[in-house]
Amino acid sequence: MNISLVGVGGQGILLTSEILSRTAALAGMDVKKSEIHGMAQRGGSVISQVRFGARVFSPIIINGMSDILVAFEKTEALRWRPLLKAGGKALVNNQEILPITVSSGQQPAVENPDSKLGEFFGDSLSTINAAALSSEAGNPRTANMVIAGALSTLTPFTADLWHEAMAGRIPAKLLDVNLKAFEAGRAAISAP
Amino acid sequence: MEHKVLLSANEAVAQAAYHAGCTVAAAYPGTPSTEVMENIAKLKDAIRCEWSVNEKVAAEVAIGASLAGARTLVAMKHVGLNVAMDPIMTFTFVGAVGGMVVIVADDPGMHSSQNEQDSRVLAKFARVPVFEPSDSQEAYDMTHAAFDLSEQFEVPVFIRLTTRTSHASTLVNIDPDAPRKEVVSKGYTKDIIRNVAVPAYARPMRARVEKRTEALRNFAANSEFNRVEKGDNHLGFVTAGISYQYVKEVFPEFSVLKLGLSNPLPVETIRNFAATVDRLVVVEELDPLLEEQIRAAGIAVVDVKTPLRMMELNPMRITALRQELLGDATPPPVQSTLDGLPNRPPVLCAGCSHRGVFYILAKLKATVAGDIGCYTLGAFAPLSAMDTTICMGASIGSALGMEKAGMDGRIAAVIGDSTFLHSGITGLLNVAYNRGTITTVILDNSITAMTGHQKNPGSGTTITGAETVTIDIAAICRAVGIKRVCEVDAYNLAELERVLKEELDAPEASVVIAKGPCVIATKANVGATPYVVDPNKCTACGLCFKLGCPAILRGEAVGKRFKSAIDPAACIGCDQCRQVCKFNAISPRS
Numbered sequence: 001m002n003i004s005l006v007g008v009g010g011q012g013i014l015l016t017s018e019i020l021s022r023t024a025a026l027a028g029m030d031v032k033k034s035e036i037h038g039m040a041q042r043g044g045s046v047i048s049q050v051r052f053g054a055r056v057f058s059p060i061i062i063n064g065m066s067d068i069l070v071a072f073e074k075t076e077a078l079r080w081r082p083l084l085k086a087g088g089k090a091l092v093n094n095q096e097i098l099p100i101t102v103s104s105g106q107q108p109a110v111e112n113p114d115s116k117l118g119e120f121f122g123d124s125l126s127t128i129n130a131a132a133l134s135s136e137a138g139n140p141r142t143a144n145m146v147i148a149g150a151l152s153t154l155t156p157f158t159a160d161l162w163h164e165a166m167a168g169r170i171p172a173k174l175l176d177v178n179l180k181a182f183e184a185g186r187a188a189i190s191a192p
Numbered sequence: 193m194e195h196k197v198l199l200s201a202n203e204a205v206a207q208a209a210y211h212a213g214c215t216v217a218a219a220y221p222g223t224p225s226t227e228v229m230e231n232i233a234k235l236k237d238a239i240r241c242e243w244s245v246n247e248k249v250a251a252e253v254a255i256g257a258s259l260a261g262a263r264t265l266v267a268m269k270h271v272g273l274n275v276a277m278d279p280i281m282t283f284t285f286v287g288a289v290g291g292m293v294v295i296v297a298d299d300p301g302m303h304s305s306q307n308e309q310d311s312r313v314l315a316k317f318a319r320v321p322v323f324e325p326s327d328s329q330e331a332y333d334m335t336h337a338a339f340d341l342s343e344q345f346e347v348p349v350f351i352r353l354t355t356r357t358s359h360a361s362t363l364v365n366i367d368p369d370a371p372r373k374e375v376v377s378k379g380y381t382k383d384i385i386r387n388v389a390v391p392a393y394a395r396p397m398r399a400r401v402e403k404r405t406e407a408l409r410n411f412a413a414n415s416e417f418n419r420v421e422k423g424d425n426h427l428g429f430v431t432a433g434i435s436y437q438y439v440k441e442v443f444p445e446f447s448v449l450k451l452g453l454s455n456p457l458p459v460e461t462i463r464n465f466a467a468t469v470d471r472l473v474v475v476e477e478l479d480p481l482l483e484e485q486i487r488a489a490g491i492a493v494v495d496v497k498t499p500l501r502m503m504e505l506n507p508m509r510i511t512a513l514r515q516e517l518l519g520d521a522t523p524p525p526v527q528s529t530l531d532g533l534p535n536r537p538p539v540l541c542a543g544c545s546h547r548g549v550f551y552i553l554a555k556l557k558a559t560v561a562g563d564i565g566c567y568t569l570g571a572f573a574p575l576s577a578m579d580t581t582i583c584m585g586a587s588i589g590s591a592l593g594m595e596k597a598g599m600d601g602r603i604a605a606v607i608g609d610s611t612f613l614h615s616g617i618t619g620l621l622n623v624a625y626n627r628g629t630i631t632t633v634i635l636d637n638s639i640t641a642m643t644g645h646q647k648n649p650g651s652g653t654t655i656t657g658a659e660t661v662t663i664d665i666a667a668i669c670r671a672v673g674i675k676r677v678c679e680v681d682a683y684n685l686a687e688l689e690r691v692l693k694e695e696l697d698a699p700e701a702s703v704v705i706a707k708g709p710c711v712i713a714t715k716a717n718v719g720a721t722p723y724v725v726d727p728n729k730c731t732a733c734g735l736c737f738k739l740g741c742p743a744i745l746r747g748e749a750v751g752k753r754f755k756s757a758i759d760p761a762a763c764i765g766c767d768q769c770r771q772v773c774k775f776n777a778i779s780p781r782s
Contacts, residue, residue, distance in 0.1 A: 034360040044538035057441040059360040062508040064524030078530040099536035103745045104574050104737045107534040
């Protein structure tokens with residue numbers, strides 16, 4: 001299975017992809033995770049790719065080969081759509097972070113991104129409001145775990161396995177609030 | 193107990209260095225190599241490690257440690273190897289005593305680099321063996337093997353990583369609690385003829401190097417890291433490093449000769465493999481180093497037309513190769529992206545102390561020779577305040593060259609503190625000595641920011657957090673002969689403008705040290721009151737947008753212009769926009 005996670009520096013993408021990778025490893029699968037994060041802290045696009053299965057060779061997922069595209073930001077969902085295979089699932093966080101090119105007036109913003117998302121991804125689109133759900137869970141900084149929870153419903157792994165991976169990576173004092181955020185994301189996407 | 197853990201190749205190298213009994217390690221940070229030393233530092237009691245001031249010094253520290261009998265490792269990115277090549281080119285003559293491993297991480301595709309180059313070429317040039325891991329398990333195993341090989345043949349050994357091994361995590365069978373290998377230091381033996389590279393002693397060394405290369409070639413021919421994976425023999429692939437993974441992905445059914453120890457090239461192994469396949473294809477990332485040697489040995493190689501020489505390889509490019517060779521490959525259908533999407537380039541952080549300097553330099557219409565660091569982002573719109581960037585330290589020498597060429601107007605070199613200490617000091621000395629009049633602006637945030645906030649001699653602590661001297665940059669500038677040296681608060685734009693104008697127009701060389709913290713490393717002003725734009729006072733003049741601050745957003749439209757607004761979540765109250773505004777429209781939120 002091939003999963004691409006995209007967004008903007010500072011959104012917690014790399015932690016999410018690491019927990020996904022650890023979950024796959026706990027499930028006994030071969031797994032590879034590749035990421036580009038040279039200047040991630042400076043507001044650029046971030047991409048992390050995770051592949052798992054019986055045997056994985058390339059760490060890179062090429063265009064048209066992602067089973068799931070997880071976008072932490074709406075413009076990035078549109079930007080990275082070519083990664084998604086025909087019939088693949090798009091999980092998009094309902095947040096828009098204007099790039100500097102827009103806020104400084106060099107380039108126009110995407111007009112009506114929500115309708116573009118619907119047009120682009122159709123039935124394969126699931127959206128989630130991670131900011132609201134993470135605040136409800138107790139800490140807005142756990143928005144990435146809300147997205148992880150939503151993503152978990154699209155993977156072959158049990159919630160328990162995800163929890164185990166989270167416990168192996170997240171400091172004990174922050175684990176509870178992250179688990180709550182994860183469950184909130186899981187519930188939100190499972191609800192019809 | 194052995195179990196599988198997910199490690200990047202950088203982390204795996206650090207683990208292996210520990211388990212293999214390495215006791216001295218040195219590096220200068222550089223993407224994608226940085227995490228090698230960061231992870232070694234976590235084992236600080238076991239391995240004496242350091243951030244050296246540059247890669248040349250790091251290599252020299254490793255050389256000294258090797259001559260003293262210790263197992264030692266040095267790590268750098270590809271352009272860092274250029275800096276380190278001088279000592280390495282002669283140490284390859286002298287030869288290692290304690291095992292010396294050189295980790296060099298190439299960046300095909302230039303994700304975070306100013307150029308693209310294949311370090312294997314320099315390894316061949318230096319007559320040193322090269323391991324090319326294709327995943328983290330191999331990075332771990334090859335690091336162990338490299339220490340042994342280095343001692344057996346008395347040669348520094350390269351491990352060539354690339355972005356897709358350094359920054360990819362794969363499963364490694366490892367026992368993190370396994371005891372460290374007990375490597376007894378060989379100790380130091382005074383041996384002038386062996387260790388002093390002067391012409392009389394270097395000539396016999398030269399002959400030994402060539403003999404050693406042939407012995408290493410025989411070793412490579414029998415190495416477990418060079419193995420044939422038999423398959424359909426209509427095609428046979430010779431491949432190394434990450435390219436192996438792409439070949440296995442796209443041509444799973446064909447024979448492969450995987451070269452893990454690729455230099456010196458085991459030519460006879462390849463000749464034997466070639467004899468078992470109908471067509472031999474070489475797949476390697478960047479330069480055709482293997483292919484040229486294979487052809488030179490008279491072995492027939494398919495003349496591939498698919499362009500594979502520049503930039504990163506990936507399964508898509510190898511699929512194009514399959515289409516060329518077999519005509520049976522169809523790339524997956526690809527859905528389009530949205531036309532006209534706004535780009536999302538990296539930017540100087542909200543509140544970055546570099547921003548005001550570039551704003552003022554642009555205002556003063558200075559020609560700016562730039563350097564390598566976060567501040568290279570000052571080249572991009574809307575600041576557009578950097579004219580050149582070449583390599584670490586090049587700003588100062590090239591600014592002087594502009595002056596010597598008779599260029600008109602104000603000329604500045606802009607360089608960060610870590611880059612100045614890395615290789616700017618000699619350039620500045622040269623300006624003073626050769627009577628230049630340029631102004632060198634040192635952006636001093638007391639940390640190596642871009643690679644992830646590593647300590648440097650201006651930080652006051654070492655890689656392990658131990659207290660140490662804090663280098664006085666102003667004193668260095670005076671000591672190399674610059675008379676006009678001043679320090680300015682990087683956030684005080686009026687003062688910056690006054691000082692920069694005065695120094696740029698002065699008829700002698702000067703240094704302006706613009707001091708301000710790295711806001712993300714120090715978490716400076718976290719929790720500070722964010723600023724707010726009063727829409728009644730804002731005239732939509734657009735001046736604050738020229739700062740290029742990501743916290744300044746477009747507000748209400750006024751004709752074709754926009755008033756500004758400030759994102760309270762991003763603003764750290766650095767005050768630069770308030771100082772720029774001519775209408776007093778910006779103030780701290782009350």
